[in-house]
Amino acid sequence: MSEEIKKKFLYVNRKAPYGTIYALESLEVVLIGAAFDQDVSLAFVDDGVYQLKKDQDTSLSEMKNFSPTYRALGDYDVNKLFVEKESLEARGLTLDDLMNLTYEDEDDDWAEKSSIHVITRSELAKLMEEQDVILSF
Amino acid sequence: MLHTVNKSPFEKNSLSTCLSFACQGSDVLLFEDGIYGALKGTQFESEVTEALKKCQIYVLEADLRTRGMRKENLIDGIKMVDYGGFVDLTVNNNTVQAWL
Numbered sequence: 001m002s003e004e005i006k007k008k009f010l011y012v013n014r015k016a017p018y019g020t021i022y023a024l025e026s027l028e029v030v031l032i033g034a035a036f037d038q039d040v041s042l043a044f045v046d047d048g049v050y051q052l053k054k055d056q057d058t059s060l061s062e063m064k065n066f067s068p069t070y071r072a073l074g075d076y077d078v079n080k081l082f083v084e085k086e087s088l089e090a091r092g093l094t095l096d097d098l099m100n101l102t103y104e105d106e107d108d109d110w111a112e113k114s115s116i117h118v119i120t121r122s123e124l125a126k127l128m129e130e131q132d133v134i135l136s137f
Numbered sequence: 138m139l140h141t142v143n144k145s146p147f148e149k150n151s152l153s154t155c156l157s158f159a160c161q162g163s164d165v166l167l168f169e170d171g172i173y174g175a176l177k178g179t180q181f182e183s184e185v186t187e188a189l190k191k192c193q194i195y196v197l198e199a200d201l202r203t204r205g206m207r208k209e210n211l212i213d214g215i216k217m218v219d220y221g222g223f224v225d226l227t228v229n230n231n232t233v234q235a236w237l
């Protein structure tokens with residue numbers, strides 16, 4: 001595996017959770033893809049930022065609450081979650097409204113670090129340019 | 138009459154069109170991804186606040202809570218209903234217009 005070329009993968013999430021199946025499907029593909037030891041980043045743009053809203057409670061709707069699964073991403077070395085600042089602002093949201101997602105950095109004595117990075121649209125555009133593969137949901 | 142909206146206002150213009158059609162005394166129910174239109178702080182807040190002067194707006198609590206929101210996040214004047222309340226709204230209005 002180490003002989004193989006590592007590619008940069010970006011998963012772009014633009015849909016709200018629950019209303020359509022896109023968010024859940026994206027998460028499943030990310031977890032499957034995590035087995036292939038690639039350089040993975042996730043982007044959350046437009047209504048996609050709602051996927052990371054904290055306090056999701058499906059007890060009344062009796063749907064499957066898949067939001068805790070985002071917490072597992074750090075254990076699969078998926079720890080680059082980029083949230084677009086403009087999308088948060090248009091929705092009256094801040095970083096405090098999102099789940100606290102962390103990972104343990106093995107290169108820094110397993111220090112616990114945040115996986116979520118709020119970046120601007122122009123920064124995200126630059127990040128997209130650097131990718132080898134982009135998967136859109 | 139009852140208008141229902143189940144799409145995010147950021148994704149489709151269903152909410153805006155619905156609110157411009159809704160007449161004095163109409164009921165509007167926001168559910169599924171439509172609940173995002175009921176929240177404080179979005180770019181649609183003023184449009185919704187204006188509509189509240191002519192019609193009553195409801196939001197389905199189960200879909201609100203599913204998406205991590207609660208009563209405190211709602212624009213003032215919007216009422217929360219449960220599934221039974223959804224049924225009551227459909228029964229109490231002669232017609233239902235679903236803005237998909």
